[in-house]
Each structure stands twice: as C-alpha cells, then as structure tokens.
C-alpha cells in the first residue's frame with residue numbers, strides 16, 4: 461500500500477504545448493538528458509527531413525532505444541517518474557493534439573523569446589484553460605535576439621489573459637545570455653560551457669549580494685540584474701500557489717534548450733511545483749487516484765500503427781488503481797467485461813508488454829473496434845463513467861461525395877468508424893441525413909488521411925471538395941429549432957453524428973450576427989460538454 465501511494469506521488473504527467481519551431485522537441489530531448497535517459501543530446505535534429513511521417517519522438521526512440529509509445533514518453537528523474545504526453549504539432553496537428561491535453565495534469569508552454577505567443581500555442585492554451593490545469597511557461601531561445609523580458613511578460617498576459625510570475629530572470633540575452641537569477645533563493649546561476657548543448661550546462665552559483673559576480677557577469681549585467689530584481693519585487697504579481705494550481709497564474713522560466721542554459725533550474729522547480737496525478741470528474745463525483753479500484757479513460761485511438769498487423773491501438777490514461785497485465789475490467793460504454801491482455805508500450809521498433817502501471821501512466825491496448833474516445837474502463841465492482849471528452853471545433857471543412865454510389869454501406873461504415881476514432885468530425889445538413897456529408901478537421905492533413913484510409917481500408921473512393929467555412933459552433937440549447945434562427949444566408953445548419961445541432965459559419969462575423977440577431981441563442985466552441 462505504501463508503495464502504491466508512493467508510486468502515484470512520484471508521478472508527473474504533463475504535455476508540452478508550443479507553436480512549431482519554438483523548441484518543444486529540443487526541450488524534450490534536454491529533459492531526457494538531465495533525467496539521464498540519454499547520455500548525450502544531439503543528432504535528433506539532423507533527421508528532420510521526413511518528420512511529418514513519424515512523430516518526433518519516434519525519431520528519438522529509434523535513435524536512442526528509449527521506451528516511448530507514440531503517445532507518451534516515460535523516464536525517471538531523481539525520484540520522479542515522468543510521463544510526457546506527445547502533443548502532435550506541425551502537419552500532424554489534429555484533434556489528437558487537443559485530446560492529449562485531456563490526459564495531462566499540467567502543461568509546459570514553450571515560447572520563442574523573439575516571437576512571443578504564436579497561433580498554435582494560443583489554441584492549445586485555450587484547452588488548458590478549459591481544464592483549469594497548471595501551466596508552466598518556458599521562454600526559450602534566450603541565446604538569440606530576444607524581446608525584453610518585462611515586455612515578454614506583458615505580452616503573454618495581454619495575449620493569453622493569464623497572470624505571470626517570473627520564477628527566474630535572464631541575465632543578458634543572445635550571445636550575452638550569461639545566466640539566470642532565481643528569485644526564490646536570491647541566487648545567481650552563471651552559465652559556462654554546456655558543450656554546445658551536448659552535455660549538461662556547467663554553472664557557478666551564488667548570491668546576488670556576492671560581489672564576485674560583478675566580474676563573472678561584467679559590471680553592466682550585474683548592475684542591470686540588481687535593478688531588474690528590485691523592479692520585479694515591486695511590480696510583479698504575488699506568488700500564489702492556489703492561482704497556479706487553477707491555471708490562473710503561470711510561473712515563468714527563461715532559458716535556452718539548445719545550449720541547456722536554464723533547463724535544469726526549470727526542470728527541478730517545475731517537478732516540485734507541479735502536481736502528482738489529479739482526481740478526475742466522473743458520474744459519481746471525483747475519482748481519487750489513490751482509490752484502489754482501477755479506472756482509466758480512452759483519450760486517443762490510433763489506426764494502423766503497424767502496417768503488417770492492420771490494427772488499432774486505444775491509448776488510455778490510468779486514473780486510479782494499479783494496473784496489472786491481464787486484468788479484467790468493465791468497459792462501461794459497451795457494458796462488457798474485457799481482459800487487458802496485451803497492453804503495449806513501444807521499445808525501439810518492437811512492442812513491449814507492460815506488466816504494471818499506475819495512475820498518471822498511459823497504456824495502449826489492442827482495439828478490435830470496440831473503443832471510442834472518452835470511454836471509461838473500471839473495476840466491475842465500482843461502476844461509473846468519466847466526464848466526456850469535449851469535441852473541439854474544427855477549422856477546416858470539406859464536402860465528401862462518393863464516386864461509386866453502389867458502395868453506400870462501406871462508405872457509411874468507413875466514415876463512421878474513422879469519425880469514432882476521432883480522426884475527423886462528420887456533420888450532416890439537418891434535413892438531408894447521410895446524403896450530404898461535411899467533414900471537419902482541426903488540421904488539413906486529416907482530409908488526406910480520410911481519403912487514403914477510405915480507399916485502402918474500405919475500398920471506397922471519394923471526392924473531397926474544400927469548403928470556405930472557418931468556424932463551427934454547437935448550439936447550447938438543443939431544444940431550440942435551428943430553422944427558427946435568423947442567420948446570414950451563408951450560414952449552414954448542421955447536426956453531428958450524435959444528433960447535436962450546430963452552425964457552420966464563413967467567419968467570425970457570421971457568429972457575431974447570429975448571436976446579435978437571436979437573443980435566445982448561445983453558442984459553444986466545444987461540443988459534448990454535458
């Protein structure tokens with residue numbers, strides 16, 4: 461029992477959110493380096509050419525032979541057991557990216573110091589807000605020309621509407637990025653070497669009162685730091701643990717993942733400040749991770765991970781109880797008991813069977829087509845359902861028609877199954893049913909995947925016609941008849957596969973019109989929120 465409690469307490473399950481190129485992969489690699497999971501950082505970057513085909517981590521995995529599923533990367537650091545959840549970015553950006561955040565207990569937001577908050581970071585941040593999870597900010601690339609740190613904090617607050625608290629402060633930037641100042645211990649960490657990021661950075665540490673740092677940092681930077689630190693103490697928001705826990709205040713760290721400067725101070729603070737696995741809302745109230753009844757929910761389904769096997773893997777996050785290989789659990793939505801016989805993790809190219817796992821961990825199980833996103837698995841003696849995972853508003857839309865209308869059945873089956881996995885969302889015009897199908901995706905790549913999968917798995921050829929719509933919103937009051945609404949002529953009335961009514965707009969202006977003209981109408985960016 462003591463072991464069980466300790467295993468949970470030492471777990472940290474988080475996702476890294478960022479805009480492409482801000483440095484998520486580099487930072488992840490450096491966390492592995494500091495965790496001792498790899499001995500030397502390096503060439504992961506060199507092999508970026510066909511990056512969109514495989515996740516960045518699959519690359520790391522192949523090169524280093526570390527245990528990585530395509531969904532989670534697990535490693536030890538001091539006494540912590542860390543699970544970093546992969547949030548696919550770049551061309552892979554899709555609903556999976558959002559859903560992964562449903563399985564995280566906190567998020568690390570990586571921001572490029574010269575670019576500030578970018579589009580994809582904003583989108584992912586919104587999902588973190590929805591979950592009210594703690595968000596830790598790592599301002600990266602301080603070894604290059606950077607915005608003024610005070611300006612950066614203001615910018616984050618203005619763009620994201622979150623308060624900031626600088627945990628440390630950069631000393632210089634660009635070629636003159638000399639170190640960071642840790643505000644809690646009033647300690648200077650001056651960087652040397654770091655072997656261009658191949659090895660852990662070498663540092664000299666000491667107090668702000670210690671005048672030897674005047675010569676280490678140089679007069680100018682030393683004086684500047686003293687000034688900045690006084691200003692920070694006067695001007696900054698108060699440190700407030702409760703606000704951090706609710707995601708209202710983000711602790712901010714400065715550093716450079718490439719040179720390793722500031723990576724270790726970030727990691728050690730972050731791991732101590734962030735949370736071990738959190739309770740999760742369910743139909744019977746909150747489920748406590750320390751509850752010994754097993755429970756988990758499915759947050760991602762991945763098809764055809766292995767071409768030779770043509771299978772699907774359902775990834776689930778364990779929320780309570782110890783998982784043991786072969787255990788029998790209740791699949792609540794299907795009302796059936798199933799045996800979790802072959803839970804998988806991936807070691808290099810081969811699948812590795814997981815013997816045991818704890819709350820906070822993610823396991824992948826073979827899915828013969830029975831799982832859907834959000835499904836609950838639990839101990840049959842204590843049955844409940846976890847709160848549903850929201851459906852995220854897609855931003856790309858296409859009309860799908862079949863080339864060969866004789867294959868109606870396969871088409872319907874294929875498109876429904878692919879939608880069930882959560883790869884795309886399927887909408888129908890309210891009065892026409894399956895006759896006209898509109899698909900929506902968070903990323904455009906999803907349409908290519910749909911076309912190719914319908915062809916190869918269901919032998920159905922389709923024609924895709926990209927539509928100029930940009931936003932979809934669910935109607936909050938589902939008893940409201942969409943025909944009675946006063947809408948612009950280019951707004952479409954649709955329903956999703958669950959029969960929920962929603963509206964498809966050309967742009968934000970259409971949304972504004974709709975809510976202004978129809979006082980009883982309220983709209984939501986997330987579906988499935990009951």
Ligand code: GDP
Pocket residue numbers: 478479480481482483484485486487505600601602603604715716717718719
């Ligand atoms: P991702 O797309 O967010 O995963 O970003 P990557 O980690 O792939 O980094 C994008 C590019 O920025 C790569 O060329 C990295 O070498 C570079 N990069 C990452 N971190 C830093 C940093 O701290 N300083 C500098 N100068 N470059 C960095």
